[in-house]
Amino acid sequence: MGKLKRSKSNQDLRGGYTTGACAAAAARASVRALIEKQSVDEITIQIPNREWVTFPINRLEQSDTVLCGVIKDAGDDPDCTHGLEIQCKARLVNDKGIKVLGGLGVAVVTKPGLELSVGEPAINPVPKANIIEMASLEWLNASKTLQDTFGLELTIIVPDGEKAATETINERLGLVGGISILGTRGTVRPYSTSAFAASVRQAIQIAKTNGEQHVVLTTGSRSEIAAKKIIPTLNEMAFIQAGDFIGVGLRSAKRYKVKQITVVCMIGKLGKLISGRMMTHVSGYGIDFSYLSRLAHQEGIESTLCEHIASANSGRHVLDLVRDSKPTNFYNRLCKEAQQHAAKYVSNALDVEVILIDFNGEPIGKSRSE
Structure with missing residues (x-):
């Protein structure tokens, strides 16, 4: 049987940033304008996945400080942050180095269990490092006198961030006052669209048509990298980023008669x-921590x-709470519970395995005992 190719329509599904x-x-734009004291119409940066991308500058306000704004384009993903202006205010300060602060519309962490400490702005480590890296490229062009005398303070501002955050579960997670500054790759893949769901179905079809009987569903790039290390014997084609559409992947596997699915x-x-819940979008239902507590x-x-688990505010918080309690049986139980729901979802038509x-990226739990 001939190999299938992805349709052009799915390839043309537009991503964003x-x-x-x-x-x-x-x-980067605000630091350039601060140093050069000139207007900036567009700026090119290297995003975390190491692509170079050029952004138009939507706003530039210059005085003793410089404020630049970039409009977020989420592509074909109906993200609540699409269309927001993401701003940075740059100013010289007496302390050396580059400091990143959160301003209006950027959430503040108020509960434990996230990647950030309580009291910090919700600017995650990867984007924060990218902000500093891009600002540094301009700061290196400053005069030696300027570099020896001053440092930089960068304040990230999202004027409509607090309003946009009402469409997320940020407040329940303890992220108060705005949105989070996120992105481990810098790009947005349209996980939330029917077109992306169609691409998941097609990926399953392609894998099966090319002889793959074991398909691995992952929720993103980090879990896919981990999955390839856990199951190194499978072909690249067998690994499918289903995003929030695990259910779509499961039912497609049943439809195309795949024998085994690993999530x-x-x-x-x-x-x-x-x-x-086989649809896992962040704006949907949250985790039932009371149920996790009973399982624990x-x-x-x-x-x-x-x-404490019953009142946890995130999955990460749960892991932090049980880390020193020899939790392997608990982790395995969680995987087993998910596996049972997934198997029921496809009427037990295929073998389903779940790995946490x-x-x-290290495996800490699995539904199948050795």
Whole structure:
């Protein structure tokens, strides 16, 4: 049988850029304008996936400080941050180095369990590093006198960020006052569209047509990288980033008579699968922490910790709470619960396995005992 090729219509599905990439562009532009004291119409930056991208500058305000704004284009993903202006205000300060602050419309962390400490602005580590890297490219062009005398303070601002955040579960996660500055790649893939769901279906069809009987569904690039290390014997074609459409991947596997599906994911997505929700978008239903608490109790986790799990504010928080409690049985139980729901979702028509990875990509739980 001949090999299938992806249709042009799916290839043309338009991606976009993250809030982090826009912030990095605004930061580089604002530093350039601050140093050169000239207008900046567009700016080219290297985003975290190491592509070079040029952004138009939507706003430039110059005085003793410089404020630049970039409009976020999420492509064909109906993201609540699409169309927001992501701004950076740059100013010289007496302290050496480059400091990144959160301003109006950028959330502040108020609860533990996230990548950031309580009290910090919700600017995640990868985009923060990208902001500093891009600003540094301009700061290196400053005069030696300027570099020896001053440092840079960069404040990220999202004027409509607080309003946009009402469409997310940020507040429930303890992210108060605005949106998060996110993006481990710098690009947005349109996980939320029917067109992307169609591409997941086609990817399953392509894999099966080319002889793959075992397909791995992942929720993003980090989980896919981990999955390839966990199951190195499979062909590239067998690894499919299903994003939030795990259910679409499962049903497509049933339709095309794939024999085995392995789902590799992190705790946030797993927490939703455990409750039988095969659509895991962040703006949808959250994790049922009371249910996780009951499962932890059944797997021998100490009662006080179970109470803390019931009031946790994120999946990461749950991992932090149980890390020192020999939680392997608990992790395996979570995977087993998700596996049972996934198998039921496809009427037990294929073999389903679920693997939980930590935030470093290491496998910490699985539904199938060796």
